[in-house]
Structure formats: structure tokens, C-alpha cells
Amino acid sequence: MSNTVLTIANLHAELRAGRKTGPGILRNVSLTVHQGEMHGLVGESGAGKSMIARAILGILPRSILISDGSIDCLGRQMVGLADSDRRKILGRDISLIPQDPLTALNPARRIGAQMTDVMRLHLGWSRARAHDAALALLNEVHIRDAEAVLRRYPHELSGGMRQRVLIATAFACEPKLIIADEPTTALDVTVQKQILRLLREMQNRHGTAILLVTHDLGVVAKMCRSLSVIHSGMIVEQGEVSDIVTRPEHAFTRALFAATPRYDRPADALSPVPGEVVRELEEKAATFDRARAGLS
Amino acid sequence: MSVTPADMLIEARDLKMDFPDHAAKSLFGAPPRTPVLKGINLSIRVGESVGIVGESGSGKTTLGRCLLRLHEPTAGQLLFSGSDYTHIDRSALQSLRPQMQMIFQDPHSSLNPRRRIGAIVAQPLLASGIETDRRQAKTRAIEALQRTGLGEEFADRYPHELSGGQRQRVGIARAIVCEPKFILADEIVSGLDVSTQAQILTLLRDLQREMGLSLAFISHDLSVVRVLCDRAVVMLQGEIVEEGRCEEVFDAPRSNYTRQLIDAVPLPDLDDDWLIREPEIQKEETGMDVKGKTVLVTGANRGIGRAYVEELISRGAAKIYAGVREVGSMGDAGDSVQEIKIDVTSPADVKAAEAACGDVHILINNSGVNTNDHLIAARDAGDARTEMETNYFGTLEMCRAFAPVLEKNNPGAIINMLSIAGRAPIPLMGSLSASKAALYSLTQSIRAELAPKGIQVVGVLPGAVDTRMTENFPGDKAAPTDIVKAVLDGLASGEADVYPDGMSAGIAAGLAADRPATLAELAGYV
Amino acid sequence: MGAFLLRRAVEAALTLIGVAIVVFVLVRVVPGDPIAMMISPGASEADIQALRALYGLDKSILAQFFIWAGHAVTGDFGTSISLRQNVVSLILSRLxxxxxxxxxxxxxxxxxxxxxxxxxxxxxxxxxxxxxxxxxxxxxxxxxxxxxxxxxxxxxxxxxxxxxxxxxxxxxxxxxxxxxxxxxxxxxxxxxxxxxxxxxxxxxxxxxxxxxxxxxxxxxxxxxxxxxxxxxxxxxxxxxxxxxxxxxxxxxxxxxxxxxxxxxxxxxxxxxxxxxxxxxxxxxxxxxxxxxxxxxxxxxxxxxxxxxxxxxxxxxxxxxxxxxxxxxxxxxxx
CATH class of the missing domain: 1.10.3720.10 (MetI-like)
Incomplete structure (x- = not known):
């Protein structure tokens, strides 16, 4: 389809283990993100959602190898792409909103420099033009006193402001796809809502597709149109948010909803994920690995 | 449910905690202190679980640490089963410690990586002297581990061999091994997955009920608090803004901040409006008691001004600046009264007053002139000008000068003495009516301007108190003391406009019911 | 910034005083007589004593220190015994x-x-x-x-x-x-x-x-x-x-x-x-x-x-x- 921005098809990745194939990290993952859409990738830690993000960006750890499948982004095959070609796309057509706004900014460089460098690199703009663009971006993310903020260092800003700066930088070169990796996990809940609101606003204005990686079902339910649930490196359930939130099909998805505490429900409404559900998925993963080891 | 002293396990009374701010320290002298807890009142009953909810900077972690006496409070009291442990020394604390335990947030760093699990869990028993036999301690440690769902084999493992959820269970085992009465859990599920979190919460709830523990659970996550706790306490910037049973707090919150917190949590349901929706802000009840406050009264030497001074003294005001036109006219009014020369029409006086009275909480603009004269029929406009200059501009300048002072000494209040004639003009007192009407409008305007800065603005509209005019007006003539009492009561209950006597209240009612008729009636009193 | 420099200046002064004391004592405690290095073998006792007095080496260590320190704060570090030149100008020329x-x-x-x-x-x-x-x-x-x-x-x-x-x-x-x-x-x-x-x-x-x-x-x-x-x-x-x-x-x-x-x-x-x-x-x-x-x-x-x-x-x-x-x-x- 011509309006898909990202198509991951049958992606397999394993831990390197000498000659043999190590334990699987991503097992036959497929997912699609359409133009202008926000797609939620939900899973627990270690389920593989961060690995998918890294695989798309090409920054997987050295110990992990993509053994099969394809990642097609805007018509380009990202798996096995040469470094010099990849560097032309990163920051320009695809960008990242990171999880921790404190560590993602270089403490020794001013905010302005960290916003304008990517524009000057990919768009070839002069210092003055990039500076003006940075000012406009800061206004878009509702930062007052933009001129002063550009001159500041990261430690002089609050967590919420830092995240706004990072969001602004992600949109700087008008990318087609943004990967938002747990963008609000490190923030207070009231700040989280403001940032999510901002993200939606920016998305609507720029028409960018966003892959929202999170462990929070609530965030996905409120923000995304479609979602993928991942566990043990496998996509467990996938589809429209409106369907899955109201009628989750897979036992694991149902269990996740039941295990999420709610402030509007009494204490006994919480039930932990049943052991059998997790075991079943782990069995499935083990079988998968054995089959692949048999193949190679 | 009435609370007997035997029920109360932990009580914090007016707890305050400051920390020195070394970054702001000047070369000499002690560093300035930042208040983190500003007067907390909290009680935790036996067997009760209380959730302490707040965002970063709310002081919730500091509160938890104070409850465990990890910090010594700057002020206030801490009681454990009725006995005061606020300032007890280290050896006395040692005997208290086994009864109050803590579970930490980070399961990675709170377990010593070089020791085995069994030793980690047994340590509190040995350190407090409850158990001196190592083998006995280990047996008890294994029992504690089993209660948290970890088998005996875990005792010989090292922390790095366990998952995050398992490590958190070890933390819980370590906390319960001494059979404490109270456990403080500080954000213990914040870094965990939903599935692990659910297990730990269920475990903690079951243990708490089995062992009859009191639990203080610190969290930024409202939903987790609802699941685990009986009561919830909401903190904002070092103060408790709301507390109550969880159902009350979350289903029918009273405080605007709680509403904001609740609104910000995304629940896993479909809701298209959630992103754009704002929480309902309800008008907060304001109101100020004069006790302990510093007040400036202009025109304080006679009449209503004098009555203010006396009433303020009797209501326990800390300090009263009596603004007078002539120095010495106050006489001896008492120790808490300080005379200060203010002619409100003199900019120099106003400026000097602003500089001298930097500690004022409440400004009472009482000085004014009444020249009972028509506007058109008067001989010249000189009196009208004086009236406007004193009543309107004088009050305006005082408000402008003192607004920053009141803002700094937040919360603050301004009380403007108007007149019912400001709302219902009386031609015989034309220029008074006009100047007071202008002042009434001024009062409304600055109320809107100053509300966000925590400054309450009260307009007082008495009827005629001036003896010269009382013959012509029906109704009760109010005594200055009654007026003043009504005003201060109105201030305490947060009223905006105060009609302090029968006549003005009657006229106000008439204006509300049938304005033209009332105005006509008043105009007839010539 | 000013406070920082002031504090460092005070620390520097204290360090220098400490260094001066330590060196002063050490050098006098160590064996070896400077006068012996300077004079010709056949010099008389009187000459030796005169030379010693000239360089102030006949006084107690404490007295020597205060004399030296007193001159040092005015920038006079004395005269080199072996080279017979003013110490300060000697050092400054080579520094x-x-x-x-x-x-x-x-x-x-x-x-x-x-x-x-x-x-x-x-x-x-x-x-x-x-x-x-x-x-x-x-x-x-x-x-x-x-x-x-x-x-x-x-x-x-x-x-x-x-x-x-x-x-x-x-x-x-x-x-x-x-x-x-x-x-x-x-x-x-x-x-x-x-x-x-x-x-x-x-x-x-x-x-x-x-x-x-x-x-x-x-x-x-x-x-x-x-x-x-x-x-x-x-x-x-x-x-x-x-x-x-x-x-x-x-x-x-x-x-x-x-x-x-x-x-x-x-x-x-x-x-x-x-x-x-x-x-x-x-x-x-x-x-x-x-x-x-x-x-x-x-x-x-x-x-x-x-x-x-x-x-x-x-x-x-x-x-x-x-x-x-x-x-x-x-x-x-x-």
C-alpha cells in the first residue's frame, strides 16, 4: 500500500552465540504503520518492543543479529543498509523521541546547538536559519522565552521542558516517521498528559506517523489508533485500538487489562496475570526457537 | 468510626521539615533553609494502609523518611503508639526500629550484591538483637521468604541471580522478618511490569491483612494506591491538600489538585475526549483569620478605624500598624499597635509606609473623607476633588504600593471601606456616592487582578454611621464595633462584599429585588 | 566568583606558609654545612664564625625562620650563598x-x-x-x-x-x-x-x-x-x-x-x-x-x-x- 510508512515483515533476531543460533529476541514480528497514524507497541520490559525500535533505527547491540525478515521504511530496506546511507535517513526521515529527557541531552552543550545541529546536517541550513527554525519549533511546543531557552544548558530546564525540546527536535526535519520510545515514563502524571496532548497536536499539524512504544495500556488506549501487543519477542495480538480495548481476543491481552490497576475500581478488581498464560507463550517461543535451530 | 488512642499507631502532628540549600549559601553564615514539609497532620491506625500520593517535589518521600525517623523533624511531633519519638536519641531509636521497617523502590540497589539472600533477610533480626542465634535467624528468614512466595532454595542465591519481581519480594521478606507493626513502602512497584506489579500488590495486601500491619504506601500512581490502600492522602508542595477513604478521594474528590491528578491518569478505556478535557476547577474556599497576622489600618485614630484596632487586638492580631494623619493621635493603644504617619494623598507617605511595613498581611483602607454635599448644587468642585483624591486615588495608591508586600506575605487580604452609597447613589451626598462608586468598581477590578496571587479583596458597604446624617435615615444605626465585627467575620468566611449592618443589608436586598424602585426611594431622602 | 577566588587566595597563602616551614626545617636538619662548601680549606675559625654570622646561621632555627619570613613577605629572599647573587633576581632570570x-x-x-x-x-x-x-x-x-x-x-x-x-x-x-x-x-x-x-x-x-x-x-x-x-x-x-x-x-x-x-x-x-x-x-x-x-x-x-x-x-x-x-x-x- 502506498500510504504505509513502515512495514516490518517476518522479522527475526537472535542473540549471537558463536556458531549456533542463540535464544530468539524477535520472533517473526510483522507490523505496519500507515501515514499520519499513531501505532502503539505495547509490551512488558524484555518483551522486545525496544528491540524493534532499535532494529528500525539500526542501533541494535552488537550481540544481537537480525537473521531474517525485512524492515521497509518509505520504500527503503533498512536491514543490511550501509552505514553512510542509513545516516542520511536517520534524523531526517525517521527520528526518535527518547525515554529519559535528562540523559538524552548532552549536559555540556547548549539547547540551541543540540536543536540546530540536525537541521544543519540534513537540510544544509545556515546557523541563522536553523536558529530561527529552532525558535519557531520551541513556540510550537509552547515554550515561552524561547530565545533564552536556546542559550540554556539541559540541567537548567525542568523534565517537562526537556521533553518538549526533544519533541521539537524530533520534528525539526519534518520526518515521515517518529519513534517515541516510552516518552512519558520518566514524567509526573500531570506533565505526562500535557506532553501527550502536545504530541497529538504536533502529529496533527505535521502529518507524521508515530510508533509509540510503551508499557502503559492506558496511554495506548487514549492516544493510538492501532496497536500491537508483544510478549517474548512475538506479536500476540494486533489490530485497531477500538476493537482490542473493548474486546481483547488473546488470553494474554485480556490478562494484561485485568492486571492493570484502576483508580475507579475497588481493590479486588485486580487480578495478576495467570501463570498458565505466560507459560503458554514461553512454550510457544521455545518451540519457535527449536524449529529455527533445526532449520539452520 | 470513633478513634480510640489505642487504635492510633503512628501520628504526625504539625510536622515540619526544612533542608539547608547549600547552593544558595553565601560566604558567611548558615545556608538558607528550604521548607519541604510545611505542617503535616497524619494519623495511621493499627492495621490500616494509607496511600501517600503526590508528584515530584510534593514531599512524600521526605514524609515517609520522617515517619521512620530517618530525618529528625525541624518542628512538630511524631508519636508511636502514643509515645513521642520526635527527638529521641539513637539508642532509644534502636529499640523502636524493629517495629518500623521499610521497603525500598529500587530492588537492584537495595540488596547488597555481595551477600546471599538468606543473610540479607536475616540481617534485621541480628542487627536489632531480636535474634542472637544465627541458625535461628536463618530459619526465620526462610520462613519470611516463604511467606512472600519464594522457596527455601532462594536463601543461598545472590541478588543478581533474581529477577526484579523476585528481588522486590526479598525486600518485602526483609521488612516483615522482624514482625514489625508498621511498614513504609516507597514507590516499590514503580519500576515493575504490570504483571509483576499485580503480583507484588496482591502479596502485600494479603500479608498486611494476615499480619495486621499498618502500611504507609508512597506512590505517584493513583491507581495502585486505590488497589492497595484503605485511605489516601494527597500531597502538594509539602502540604496535604486532601485526605479520606480511597472511595471518597477518588470518586468524589474535593480538592482541585486531586481532580487534576485524577484527570491526568489515562485509564485503559476508549475515550476520545480525554486528551482535550480539563478537570473542573471549583472555586476554592478562601477566607482568612486575623489571628497572628500583621494588619495596617488607615485612618485608625477614630471612628471605625479605632474600632478596627480594638477588635483586631481582641481577635489576636500579632501586630497592627495604625495609620494616622497626625502623629500622636492614637494615644496609647497597646503593645501590638504601632503608629505610622500616613496621609494617603501623599505619595511620600505611601512609599514610606510601604518600606516600613514590609510584613503586612492585611491592608484595611479605611481613611476617607465625607463631605455631605450635592454635586451640582455645591459651591465649587473643590470638595468633590478632595473626596475623589482621598477616597479613590488614596486607596488606589495604597493598594498598588502594598500588593507586592501582600503577595510576598501570601496569603494576604485588602479590605476597602466603601459605602452603600457607592451602589445606591444618594443625591444629598452626591460626591461621596460618586467617589465610593468609583471605589466599588476599583475593588471589583483589583479582586480579579489579585486573586491568582492569593490576595483576597473585600469591599465593605456600611449604611450611614456618621451621626450627622442618622436623623434622616430609618433603620438601625450601626455602631462602629458591630460594623468591624461583621467585616472580620466576612473576611474569615471568604466573602467578597460585606454589608455589615441592617440598613445596608436592607438596601442591598432592595437593589437585588427591584433596583429602580429602591433607587427612587433613596433619592427621595433629601 | 569573588568568594571562590578569595577562598583560594587564603588557601594559597596557608599552603605557602606550610611549605616554607617544612622546607626551612628540613634543609637545616639535613647534614651538610653551607659555610664549609664556600670557604677555602685553610680559613680560620674566626673567619668561619664571621661568615656564619653574616648569613645569620648562628641564630636558632626559629629566629632564622622569622627573619627569613619577614624578608620574604617583602620580596627579599636574600642572597645565594654559592652564586653570590640576589635570590629573587636569580630565579626570575631563569624561570x-x-x-x-x-x-x-x-x-x-x-x-x-x-x-x-x-x-x-x-x-x-x-x-x-x-x-x-x-x-x-x-x-x-x-x-x-x-x-x-x-x-x-x-x-x-x-x-x-x-x-x-x-x-x-x-x-x-x-x-x-x-x-x-x-x-x-x-x-x-x-x-x-x-x-x-x-x-x-x-x-x-x-x-x-x-x-x-x-x-x-x-x-x-x-x-x-x-x-x-x-x-x-x-x-x-x-x-x-x-x-x-x-x-x-x-x-x-x-x-x-x-x-x-x-x-x-x-x-x-x-x-x-x-x-x-x-x-x-x-x-x-x-x-x-x-x-x-x-x-x-x-x-x-x-x-x-x-x-x-x-x-x-x-x-x-x-x-x-x-x-x-x-x-x-x-x-x-x-
Whole structure:
């Protein structure tokens, strides 16, 4: 389809283990993100959602190898792409909103420099033009006193402001796809809502597709149109948010909803994920690995 | 449910905690202190679980640490089963410690990586002297581990061999091994997955009920608090803004901040409006008691001004600046009264007053002139000008000068003495009516301007108190003391406009019911 | 800022006083009589006593100290016993040579250290990195005077390439105004003089600087390694920047701080090293002077020199602290 921005098809990745194939990290993952859409990738830690993000960006750890499948982004095959070609796309057509706004900014460089460098690199703009663009971006993310903020260092800003700066930088070169990796996990809940609101606003204005990686079902339910649930490196359930939130099909998805505490429900409404559900998925993963080891 | 002293396990009374701010320290002298807890009142009953909810900077972690006496409070009291442990020394604390335990947030760093699990869990028993036999301690440690769902084999493992959820269970085992009465859990599920979190919460709830523990659970996550706790306490910037049973707090919150917190949590349901929706802000009840406050009264030497001074003294005001036109006219009014020369029409006086009275909480603009004269029929406009200059501009300048002072000494209040004639003009007192009407409008305007800065603005509209005019007006003539009492009561209950006597209240009612008729009636009193 | 400098000034004064006391006592406690070094063998007892009184050596140590300190705070450090010149002017005349040498050695060390650390990171986990590490290890193990002797042997004796002693060819006819020969020649555009100074100076500078270069490489590479796994480096990769730009533009400034700490400490060893290196190359600086002073038990000169060295160290420490503030924006705002 011509309006898909990202198509991951049958992606397999394993831990390197000498000659043999190590334990699987991503097992036959497929997912699609359409133009202008926000797609939620939900899973627990270690389920593989961060690995998918890294695989798309090409920054997987050295110990992990993509053994099969394809990642097609805007018509380009990202798996096995040469470094010099990849560097032309990163920051320009695809960008990242990171999880921790404190560590993602270089403490020794001013905010302005960290916003304008990517524009000057990919768009070839002069210092003055990039500076003006940075000012406009800061206004878009509702930062007052933009001129002063550009001159500041990261430690002089609050967590919420830092995240706004990072969001602004992600949109700087008008990318087609943004990967938002747990963008609000490190923030207070009231700040989280403001940032999510901002993200939606920016998305609507720029028409960018966003892959929202999170462990929070609530965030996905409120923000995304479609979602993928991942566990043990496998996509467990996938589809429209409106369907899955109201009628989750897979036992694991149902269990996740039941295990999420709610402030509007009494204490006994919480039930932990049943052991059998997790075991079943782990069995499935083990079988998968054995089959692949048999193949190679 | 009435609370007997035997029920109360932990009580914090007016707890305050400051920390020195070394970054702001000047070369000499002690560093300035930042208040983190500003007067907390909290009680935790036996067997009760209380959730302490707040965002970063709310002081919730500091509160938890104070409850465990990890910090010594700057002020206030801490009681454990009725006995005061606020300032007890280290050896006395040692005997208290086994009864109050803590579970930490980070399961990675709170377990010593070089020791085995069994030793980690047994340590509190040995350190407090409850158990001196190592083998006995280990047996008890294994029992504690089993209660948290970890088998005996875990005792010989090292922390790095366990998952995050398992490590958190070890933390819980370590906390319960001494059979404490109270456990403080500080954000213990914040870094965990939903599935692990659910297990730990269920475990903690079951243990708490089995062992009859009191639990203080610190969290930024409202939903987790609802699941685990009986009561919830909401903190904002070092103060408790709301507390109550969880159902009350979350289903029918009273405080605007709680509403904001609740609104910000995304629940896993479909809701298209959630992103754009704002929480309902309800008008907060304001109101100020004069006790302990510093007040400036202009025109304080006679009449209503004098009555203010006396009433303020009797209501326990800390300090009263009596603004007078002539120095010495106050006489001896008492120790808490300080005379200060203010002619409100003199900019120099106003400026000097602003500089001298930097500690004022409440400004009472009482000085004014009444020249009972028509506007058109008067001989010249000189009196009208004086009236406007004193009543309107004088009050305006005082408000402008003192607004920053009141803002700094937040919360603050301004009380403007108007007149019912400001709302219902009386031609015989034309220029008074006009100047007071202008002042009434001024009062409304600055109320809107100053509300966000925590400054309450009260307009007082008495009827005629001036003896010269009382013959012509029906109704009760109010005594200055009654007026003043009504005003201060109105201030305490947060009223905006105060009609302090029968006549003005009657006229106000008439204006509300049938304005033209009332105005006509008043105009007839010539 | 003012408070910071005031505090440092007070600390500096206290340090100097401490140094002065320690040296004063040590030098008098150690065996060896300065007077004995100066006089001819057949001198009479009266002459010896007179000389002793002249130099104040007949009084108690405490009295001697206060007399010396009293003069020292007015800038009078007395007269050198062995060279019979005013100590202060003697030191001041030789100090520029040492300062230039130390500065050259440091500049060399920093340049080499940074270049090799960056190269090591660029070739991280590839074969060339192992070569750099190996080479670095060898250089680290060799002390400065061994380098000095090796250079003399290689480039002075075996393959005569450059002069091996002195600071400048004595046949050069050039009137220097200051004793900062290099700086002055540079400012006055005297190429020939510069070339000669360089020919004389490159070996001592290299001998002094190589050990420090090796340390800088080792430490900087370590802290660069740590910086390269930080989140902001990942962000830079994700923005599309290439490796060199990331190492130099993002990581270096953050990695410099731990390296700076070690460098500051090691620099003191470099300054100490000038003593031996100057002797080996007959370089006319204060290091050379110091050795002779000690051999001759020239107490006033020794004291003056020690105080000079102490001042240099204090100044270097202060500069390192100020560099921290420059490199770490968090420190600038208190």
C-alpha cells in the first residue's frame, strides 16, 4: 500500500552465540504503520518492543543479529543498509523521541546547538536559519522565552521542558516517521498528559506517523489508533485500538487489562496475570526457537 | 468510626521539615533553609494502609523518611503508639526500629550484591538483637521468604541471580522478618511490569491483612494506591491538600489538585475526549483569620478605624500598624499597635509606609473623607476633588504600593471601606456616592487582578454611621464595633462584599429585588 | 566568583606558609654545612664564625625562620650563598626558560594524548586499537630521564640531528628584551632564532611530555569509552551524525573532566621532572639551578626555589579548577 510508512515483515533476531543460533529476541514480528497514524507497541520490559525500535533505527547491540525478515521504511530496506546511507535517513526521515529527557541531552552543550545541529546536517541550513527554525519549533511546543531557552544548558530546564525540546527536535526535519520510545515514563502524571496532548497536536499539524512504544495500556488506549501487543519477542495480538480495548481476543491481552490497576475500581478488581498464560507463550517461543535451530 | 488512642499507631502532628540549600549559601553564615514539609497532620491506625500520593517535589518521600525517623523533624511531633519519638536519641531509636521497617523502590540497589539472600533477610533480626542465634535467624528468614512466595532454595542465591519481581519480594521478606507493626513502602512497584506489579500488590495486601500491619504506601500512581490502600492522602508542595477513604478521594474528590491528578491518569478505556478535557476547577474556599497576622489600618485614630484596632487586638492580631494623619493621635493603644504617619494623598507617605511595613498581611483602607454635599448644587468642585483624591486615588495608591508586600506575605487580604452609597447613589451626598462608586468598581477590578496571587479583596458597604446624617435615615444605626465585627467575620468566611449592618443589608436586598424602585426611594431622602 | 577566588587566595597563602616551614626545617636538619662548601680549606675559625654570622646561621632555627619570613613577605629572599647573587633576581632570570619548557611539554602531551585517545576510540574493537594500546603501555613504562638519555644517544651521538645541550646557540647575535626567548622571537617574527630555539628544545620537551601524553591517552580513552555509551551519544547517532563528529563533538567535552583531574595531578610530576631533564640537557632553567643549589647546600636559594615551585603548583591547581567550570556547565552556576 502506498500510504504505509513502515512495514516490518517476518522479522527475526537472535542473540549471537558463536556458531549456533542463540535464544530468539524477535520472533517473526510483522507490523505496519500507515501515514499520519499513531501505532502503539505495547509490551512488558524484555518483551522486545525496544528491540524493534532499535532494529528500525539500526542501533541494535552488537550481540544481537537480525537473521531474517525485512524492515521497509518509505520504500527503503533498512536491514543490511550501509552505514553512510542509513545516516542520511536517520534524523531526517525517521527520528526518535527518547525515554529519559535528562540523559538524552548532552549536559555540556547548549539547547540551541543540540536543536540546530540536525537541521544543519540534513537540510544544509545556515546557523541563522536553523536558529530561527529552532525558535519557531520551541513556540510550537509552547515554550515561552524561547530565545533564552536556546542559550540554556539541559540541567537548567525542568523534565517537562526537556521533553518538549526533544519533541521539537524530533520534528525539526519534518520526518515521515517518529519513534517515541516510552516518552512519558520518566514524567509526573500531570506533565505526562500535557506532553501527550502536545504530541497529538504536533502529529496533527505535521502529518507524521508515530510508533509509540510503551508499557502503559492506558496511554495506548487514549492516544493510538492501532496497536500491537508483544510478549517474548512475538506479536500476540494486533489490530485497531477500538476493537482490542473493548474486546481483547488473546488470553494474554485480556490478562494484561485485568492486571492493570484502576483508580475507579475497588481493590479486588485486580487480578495478576495467570501463570498458565505466560507459560503458554514461553512454550510457544521455545518451540519457535527449536524449529529455527533445526532449520539452520 | 470513633478513634480510640489505642487504635492510633503512628501520628504526625504539625510536622515540619526544612533542608539547608547549600547552593544558595553565601560566604558567611548558615545556608538558607528550604521548607519541604510545611505542617503535616497524619494519623495511621493499627492495621490500616494509607496511600501517600503526590508528584515530584510534593514531599512524600521526605514524609515517609520522617515517619521512620530517618530525618529528625525541624518542628512538630511524631508519636508511636502514643509515645513521642520526635527527638529521641539513637539508642532509644534502636529499640523502636524493629517495629518500623521499610521497603525500598529500587530492588537492584537495595540488596547488597555481595551477600546471599538468606543473610540479607536475616540481617534485621541480628542487627536489632531480636535474634542472637544465627541458625535461628536463618530459619526465620526462610520462613519470611516463604511467606512472600519464594522457596527455601532462594536463601543461598545472590541478588543478581533474581529477577526484579523476585528481588522486590526479598525486600518485602526483609521488612516483615522482624514482625514489625508498621511498614513504609516507597514507590516499590514503580519500576515493575504490570504483571509483576499485580503480583507484588496482591502479596502485600494479603500479608498486611494476615499480619495486621499498618502500611504507609508512597506512590505517584493513583491507581495502585486505590488497589492497595484503605485511605489516601494527597500531597502538594509539602502540604496535604486532601485526605479520606480511597472511595471518597477518588470518586468524589474535593480538592482541585486531586481532580487534576485524577484527570491526568489515562485509564485503559476508549475515550476520545480525554486528551482535550480539563478537570473542573471549583472555586476554592478562601477566607482568612486575623489571628497572628500583621494588619495596617488607615485612618485608625477614630471612628471605625479605632474600632478596627480594638477588635483586631481582641481577635489576636500579632501586630497592627495604625495609620494616622497626625502623629500622636492614637494615644496609647497597646503593645501590638504601632503608629505610622500616613496621609494617603501623599505619595511620600505611601512609599514610606510601604518600606516600613514590609510584613503586612492585611491592608484595611479605611481613611476617607465625607463631605455631605450635592454635586451640582455645591459651591465649587473643590470638595468633590478632595473626596475623589482621598477616597479613590488614596486607596488606589495604597493598594498598588502594598500588593507586592501582600503577595510576598501570601496569603494576604485588602479590605476597602466603601459605602452603600457607592451602589445606591444618594443625591444629598452626591460626591461621596460618586467617589465610593468609583471605589466599588476599583475593588471589583483589583479582586480579579489579585486573586491568582492569593490576595483576597473585600469591599465593605456600611449604611450611614456618621451621626450627622442618622436623623434622616430609618433603620438601625450601626455602631462602629458591630460594623468591624461583621467585616472580620466576612473576611474569615471568604466573602467578597460585606454589608455589615441592617440598613445596608436592607438596601442591598432592595437593589437585588427591584433596583429602580429602591433607587427612587433613596433619592427621595433629601 | 569573588568568594571562590578569595577562598583560594587564603588557601594559597596557608599552603605557602606550610611549605616554607617544612622546607626551612628540613634543609637545616639535613647534614651538610653551607659555610664549609664556600670557604677555602685553610680559613680560620674566626673567619668561619664571621661568615656564619653574616648569613645569620648562628641564630636558632626559629629566629632564622622569622627573619627569613619577614624578608620574604617583602620580596627579599636574600642572597645565594654559592652564586653570590640576589635570590629573587636569580630565579626570575631563569624561570622563563623552565616555564617555556614546561608549557611546550604540556602542549605536546595534550596534543599527542588527545589525538591518540580519539584514534583509539575511532578504531574501537578493531586491530589498530590494540596497536595504540600496546604502544601506549610501553611509553607509560618509560620515565622521562630515560627518554632524555635515549634521545641524546640517538639524536645527539649516533645520528647527530640536533644540539643536545643548552637553550640557544651562543653564537646567535640577538638582543632579547625578556627571558621568554620563544615567545619574544615569535612576536618579533625572528624565524631563524625560532628555528634554533626549536632545535634545542624539542628533545627536552618531548622527554618531559611523552610520559604525560601516555597517561592522558590512557585516561582519556577510558572516559571516552564511558561517554560513548551514554544516551546523548545514541541520540547523536540517531540524528545521523558520523563517528568522528560524535567522538569529538559530543563525547570529548564530557570525557575531558575525569582526564583533567588526572592530568592536573600528573602535571606536578612534569614540573618535578624539569629538575632532572634540565640537568641532562644543560638547559638553563630553575630545575638546573635547583640541583646545583642542593649540592651546594645553598640554603637561601633552595628556599627561594621551593617557594617558587610551590607557587607554580598552586597556580596550576587553580587553573585546573577553573577549567572544570569551563568544561562542565553545571559548575558555572554554583
Amino acid at each position: 622563563p626558560a623552565t616555564l617555556e619548557l614546561a608549557a611546550a611539554a604540556t602542549a605536546l602531551a595534550v596534543a599527542l594524548g588527545v589525538v591518540f585517545a580519539v584514534l583509539g576510540i575511532m578504531w574501537s574493537r578493531r586491530f589498530p586499537e590494540k596497536i595504540i594500546d600496546g604502544f601506549n603501555g610501553v611509553v607509560l613504562a618509560i620515565p622521562d630521564f630515560i627518554w632524555a638519555l635515549a634521545f641524546i644517544l640517538l639524536f645527539g651521538v649516533l645520528f647527530p640531528l640536533a644540539p643536545i645541550s643548552g637553550r640557544i646557540d651562543p653564537r646567535i647575535e640577538f638582543e632579547f628584551v625578556t627571558n621568554f626567548y620563544f615567545v619574544e622571537a615569535l612576536l618579533r617574527g625572528e624565524i631563524a632564532v625560532l628555528a634554533d630555539l626549536f632545535a634545542h628544545g624539542w628533545m627536552p620537551a618531548l622527554a618531559l611530555g611523552l610520559p604525560l601524553a601516555a597517561i592522558i591517552t590512557r585516561v582519556l580513552k577510558g572516559s571516552l569509552d564511558q561517554a560513548m555509551v551514554e544516551d546523548y551519544v545514541t541520540m547523536a547517532r540517531v540524528k545521523g551524525f558520523g563517528r568522528l563528529r560524535i567522538v569529538v563533538g559530543e563525547a570529548l567535552q564530557n570525557a575531558a573532566i575525569p582526564a583533567l583531574t588526572i592530568t592536573g595531578v600528573q602535571f606536578t610530576f612534569l614540573v618535578g621532572g624539569t629538575v632532572l631533564i634540565e640537568k641532562i640537557f644543560s638547559y638553563p632553567g630553575i630545575g638546573n639551578l635547583a640541583i646545583d643549589a642542593v649540592i651546594n647546600r645553598d640554603l637561601p636559594l633552595i628556599q627561594g626555589l621551593i617557594v617558587t615551585f610551590a607557587v607554580i603548583f598552586i597556580f596550576v591547581n587553580l587553573s585546573v579548577d577553573m577549567m572544570y567550570a569551563l568544561l562542565n556547565p553545571r559548575l558555572r552556576h554554583g
